[in-house]
Amino acid sequence: xxxxxxxxxxxxxxxxxxxxxxxxxxxxxxxxxxxxxxxxxxxxxxxxxxxxxxxxxxxxxxxxxxxxxxxxxxxxxxxxxxxxxxxxxxxxxxxxxxxxxxxxxxxxxxxxxxxxxxxxxxxxxxxxxxxxxxxxxxxxxxxxxxxxxxxxxxxxxxxxxxxxxxxxxxxxxxxxxxxxxxxxxxxxxxxxxxxxxxxxxxxx
Amino acid sequence: xxxxxxxxxxxxxxxxxxxxxxxxxxxxxxxxxxxxxxxxxxxxxxxxxxxxxxxxxxxxxxxxxxxxxxxxxxxxxxxxxxxxxxxxxxxxxxxxxxxxxxxxxxxxxxxxxxxxxxxxxxxxxxxxxxxxxxxxxxxxxxxxxxxxxxxxxxxxxxxxxxxxxxxxxxxxxxxxxxxxxxxxxxxxxxxxxxxxxxxxxxxxxxxxxxxxxxxxxxxxxxxxxxxxxxxxxxxxxxxxxxxxxxxxxxxxxxxxxxxxxxxxxxxxxxxxxxxxxxxxxxxxxxxxxxxxxxxxxxxxxxxxxxxxxxxxxxxxxxxxxxxxxxxxxxxxxxxxxxxxxxxxxxxxxxxxxxxxxxxxxxxxxxxxxxxxxxxxxxxxxxxxxxxxxxx
Numbered sequence: 001x002x003x004x005x006x007x008x009x010x011x012x013x014x015x016x017x018x019x020x021x022x023x024x025x026x027x028x029x030x031x032x033x034x035x036x037x038x039x040x041x042x043x044x045x046x047x048x049x050x051x052x053x054x055x056x057x058x059x060x061x062x063x064x065x066x067x068x069x070x071x072x073x074x075x076x077x078x079x080x081x082x083x084x085x086x087x088x089x090x091x092x093x094x095x096x097x098x099x100x101x102x103x104x105x106x107x108x109x110x111x112x113x114x115x116x117x118x119x120x121x122x123x124x125x126x127x128x129x130x131x132x133x134x135x136x137x138x139x140x141x142x143x144x145x146x147x148x149x150x151x152x153x154x155x156x157x158x159x160x161x162x163x164x165x166x167x168x169x170x171x172x173x174x175x176x177x178x179x180x181x182x183x184x185x186x187x188x189x190x191x192x193x194x195x196x197x198x199x200x201x202x203x204x
Numbered sequence: 205x206x207x208x209x210x211x212x213x214x215x216x217x218x219x220x221x222x223x224x225x226x227x228x229x230x231x232x233x234x235x236x237x238x239x240x241x242x243x244x245x246x247x248x249x250x251x252x253x254x255x256x257x258x259x260x261x262x263x264x265x266x267x268x269x270x271x272x273x274x275x276x277x278x279x280x281x282x283x284x285x286x287x288x289x290x291x292x293x294x295x296x297x298x299x300x301x302x303x304x305x306x307x308x309x310x311x312x313x314x315x316x317x318x319x320x321x322x323x324x325x326x327x328x329x330x331x332x333x334x335x336x337x338x339x340x341x342x343x344x345x346x347x348x349x350x351x352x353x354x355x356x357x358x359x360x361x362x363x364x365x366x367x368x369x370x371x372x373x374x375x376x377x378x379x380x381x382x383x384x385x386x387x388x389x390x391x392x393x394x395x396x397x398x399x400x401x402x403x404x405x406x407x408x409x410x411x412x413x414x415x416x417x418x419x420x421x422x423x424x425x426x427x428x429x430x431x432x433x434x435x436x437x438x439x440x441x442x443x444x445x446x447x448x449x450x451x452x453x454x455x456x457x458x459x460x461x462x463x464x465x466x467x468x469x470x471x472x473x474x475x476x477x478x479x480x481x482x483x484x485x486x487x488x489x490x491x492x493x494x495x496x497x498x499x500x501x502x503x504x505x506x507x508x509x510x511x512x513x514x515x516x517x518x519x520x521x522x523x524x525x526x527x528x529x530x531x532x533x534x535x536x537x538x539x540x541x542x543x544x545x546x547x548x549x550x551x552x553x554x555x556x557x558x559x560x561x562x563x564x565x566x567x568x569x570x571x572x573x574x575x576x577x578x579x580x581x582x583x584x585x586x587x588x589x590x591x592x593x594x595x
Contacts, residue, residue, distance in 0.1 A: 030375075034210070037377045041208035049377040074342070074474030076372055077556040 007160075007168035007195075010043045016069040017165055018079035022098045023088035026058040028152030031178075032086065033064035035156060038174035039166040040068040048073045061096050068165055082106060084163055086155055090119055090135075105129055107163050111151045113137035131202045134162060136194050145190035146183075157191030161198035168195050206381045211343040211373045214380045215282075215308055216241030218347045220251040221388045222306075222354045225277035225395075228257035228268035232287040233320050234370035235310035239282050262287040266294035266305075273303035274401040274409060278354065278394075281305065284370055285312035288326045292333070295363075299334030300425070301410050302398070304357030306350065307335075310370040311470070311518075313551040321552020322370040324470065324518035328527045334425060336364040336432050337496040339469040343373055343380050348443060348451045349493060351383060354392055355439050360431055361398050367495075369471040369518075371552070383447040391446045433499045453494035454502040462488030464567060465510040467503070467532055469495055470518060472548065472555050479560035487564060495528070500535035507536065512567055513543045516555075516578075520547045525575045548578035 019036065023029030030051040037049035049066045065079040080100070084107035087098050093110070102108070104127055110116070112135040116124050124133040136158040138151035145154075153175055160168045171191060176184045209217075215238050227246065229239040243258075245251035255272075259265045265281050273279040283291060288309055298305050309327050313319040327337060338353060340346035346368045353364040368374055383391075401409060413421055436453045444450050457477055459465055465488045466476055473491040480487045490506050492499070507513050513536065515529040524530070526545030533543050546563055549555040559579050566572045 034377045038208045041379055046379060047208060047377070051371065051375055073378065075478045075557060076376075076471050076475050077554050080556070 009164075010045075010167060013045055013068055013070045013165075016067055016073065016075075017083045018081065019066040019068075019084045019086065019159075019165075020079045020082040021064045021066070021086045021088065022092050022096060023062055023064075023152070024058075024092070025060045025062050027088045028150060029062050029064045029088055032088070032152040032156060033066045035153065035171065035174045035178060036066045036159070036166060037068075038177070039156070039170035040066070042170040042173050043167055045070055046073050050076075052078055061092055084109065084159070084165075086159060087111060088138075088152055088155060090114075093119060093121060099124075106132065108133035109155060109159055109162055110135045111138040111155055113140055132162075134158075134198065134201065136198060138190070138194055141190045141193050142187075145193065146186040150187075151190075153187040154190035154194045157188075157193070157195035158198045161195045162202065168192070206379045208377055208379050210237065211346060211368065211376050211378075212237030212310075213241055214343050214347055214382065215350060215368065215374070216245065217382055218350045219280055219306075219308075220245050221383070221385050222280070222351060222392055223278065223394075224251075224254055224280040224306075226255050226257065226269070226272035226279045227281060228259050228265045228272065228279075229281050230259050230262050230265045230283070230287065232262070232284050234312060234322075234374050235282045235284040235287070235308065237374065238308055238310065242280075262290040263294060266291040266298065269305045269307075270294060270298050270301065270303055271401075273298070273305050273397075274301065276395065276397045276400045276402070278358075279303075279305045280307070282308035282310065284310040285314050285320075285326045288330060289314060292330060295330055295333040295335060297410065298363045300421075302361040302428070303363055304354075304361055304395070305363040306353045306357055307363070307365050308350070309365050309367045310374045311367050312370040319551040320370075322372050322518075323550045323552070324367070325520070325550075327365060327367045328519035330365075331496055331527070334362075334429065335496065336360075336362060336429065336436075336494070337367060338364065338436075338493055339367045339495055340369070340373060341471060341473045341491055341493070343376065343378055344449060345451055345493065346373060347380060347382060348440075348447070348449045351388055351392065352436065352439050352443050352451065355443075356432060356436060358395055359439065360428060360435060362429060362432070367470065372471045381447075381449070383449070387446045391443060429497045432494065433497050433502075436494050451493055453492070453499045454506060455491050455493070456506040457489040457491070458485070459488030459490060459506050459510075462486060462510055464488070464512045464514065464564065465490055465507045466514045466516055466560075467492070467507070467528065468516045469528065472516060472518060475555055475557055476516065476560050479557040479564070482557070483561065483564065492528075498531045498535070500531070503532060503535045504539070507532075507541065508539060510541050513541050514563070514567060514572070515543065515545050516560075517545055517547045518549055520550060543574075544572050545575045546572070546578050547576070553579065
């Protein structure tokens with residue numbers, strides 16, 4: 001975890017850290033994985049991101065992957081034993097095996113304004129180490145700050161706070177490099193809000 | 205300086221630094237990001253002195269490339285899958301005319317059934333079209349192979365295909381270093397065509413050749429293509445001196461003293477190396493950046509001491525078996541090593557470290573057949589084979 005308040009603390013990655021992102025076509029799952037890899041790279045790590053396309057349709061379930069390590073990454077297989085899963089669309093949790101291969105020390109980040117119990121996922125609270133399975137209302141935050149229900153970048157802020165695997169500062173740099181200033185700024189406000197909200201919960 | 209970027213972007217930036225003068229292209233998944241990016245650079249002026257031609261098909265793309273190259277322009281295009289097949293007739297013309305066109309193939313399966321995912325069926329179907337074929341192991345290799353490809357193509361006056369695994373590499377973000385423009389300019393001088401198709405001094409190229417000389421034309425084309433076996437390594441060494449990046453026609457990984465050697469092309473090599481590293485040793489890996497012309501002597505030297513050679517094939521020759529295996533068997537003729545063909549990752553099926561380790565366990569236990577399919581769903585095929593078919 002980051003030391004309190006430091007958004008630029010870079011952790012050491014002892015082993016490869018794998019992230020799987022689930023969403024639907026058009027929700028930015030692929031972009032989120034790419035930005036995560038750029039942020040991790042800017043933090044000084046080796047990183048890899050790649051998509052697993054379904055059939056390239058809006059709305060179809062899609063997955064994307066990101067690996068972070070401190071030595072060059074040669075492995076090209078999908079992340080089947082993730083250290084973290086990010087679920088952009090909570091309607092997928094009962095249709096796609098989004099938690100496949102996730103060990104008890106793994107992190108779960110679900111985009112939902114509802115809690116795990118309400119989503120019918122109370123067992124996650126029992127199975128995972130305390131504070132590692134959470135929900136964040138990223139779509140609402142995106143509506144508030146971006147004006148559109150695009151939660152992917154907002155979720156990256158929550159991911160940084162939840163896992164400490166990337167710094168918020170590097171996420172900001174990755175987003176500013178990718179998008180026009182106004183859109184980047186709006187998304188980063190949402191990401192910062194999610195970052196703050198998750199830190200508040202996990203430090204409560 | 206390294207940066208984190210998509211493979212397609214890295215390829216497009218590299219191609220732009222090689223200063224192509226004509227790029228005729230038609231989009232097809234998963235090649236699209238490459239030509240979109242090249243087109244955007246032509247439009248915004250960052251790739252100056254280049255004409256981007258939007259054509260109506262891949263056949264037109266290669267035909268326009270042939271015209272441009274014959275007229276003395278450094279010419280680049282990219283395609284994949286059915287697009288490459290649609291070019292097939294023109295591919296043979298490009299090589300027959302000795303035109304140094306460079307083309308990226310974002311490797312993808314071919315249909316039917318339609319499949320947009322990665323394997324090597326497309327490029328392997330055109331292995332005998334007379335082009336040099338290079339295969340990239342990662343995106344740093346994709347960058348280097350493209351620069352070397354332009355130099356090699358123009359040095360030998362022969363077209364070069366750079367095969368890059370679709371999605372797995374083209375859509376992967378990973379750290380890469382783009383060679384700086386000055387280094388590429390020093391390495392790759394402006395195109396000086398051997399023969400120019402020009403109204404000022406009219407010539408006929410590709411005229412009809414009858415039985416009295418056609419065999420000799422083909423013999424000489426083979427002789428010319430074979431220059432690329434040593435030529436690649438010479439030019440790759442120069443590229444290494446200029447950029448620090450190491451690429452060779454054939455590379456061995458832990459092959460000294462290895463009893464088992466896996467031979468592979470393309471991005472699957474990384475997963476295979478990781479799989480081998482976790483085992484007790486005794487297994488080496490040979491990767492081919494150069495597949496056509498086939499560097500048989502180098503392959504033979506690297507695997508000569510092995511008892512068992514396993515060729516991991518990303519394509520399949522129905523009715524025969526392995527494509528690369530046939531070349532490897534030829535290279536090892538007279539040696540005692542057994543050669544097994546393992547067809548892996550067709551149509552985008554993931555080739556995993558665990559599957560490779562399972563394959564090696566089968567090999568060490570003497571259970572690996574001469575021809576097998578990695579992770580074949582035997583229940584599915586057995587059920588289908590047991591189903592009576594109406595006549």
